[in-house]
Amino acid sequence: MHTTEVTVVRLYLSEGEAQLDSLMRRLRDWEKLRGLTVFRGISGFGDDGVIRREGPVRLEPDLPVVVEFFDTPEKIEAVLRHLQTEIKPGHLLSWTARINQ
Secondary structure, eight states, X not given: OOEEEEEXXXXXXXXXXXXXHHHHHIIIXXXXXXXXXXXXXXXXXXXXXXXXXXXXOOSSOOOEXXXXXEEOHHHHHHHHHHHTTTSOTTSXXXXXXXXXO
8 A cells, every 4th residue: 555644734723723714725725735634522621620511502602612623744845834923822723643545
């Protein structure tokens, strides 16, 4: 099996941060990434330590969302330079992986 090295990025955001749509458009239209997936958490807590969870009544959307994408190391390096001012410190992870070709 032939494999290619890629860099995977995971961003930790909140529904309430209202940046998801613009981030997705940017990564698709400007950065031309291969693809992107958004995972919506059912519960979680962040820097403030407040536990947020899905319930029968949600007055304001503030659940955790995780945005994950991958591409060539060179492309991801350029994307991360563009995103460094938009993503809070400590909310971005990246690592090397291999994809099958």
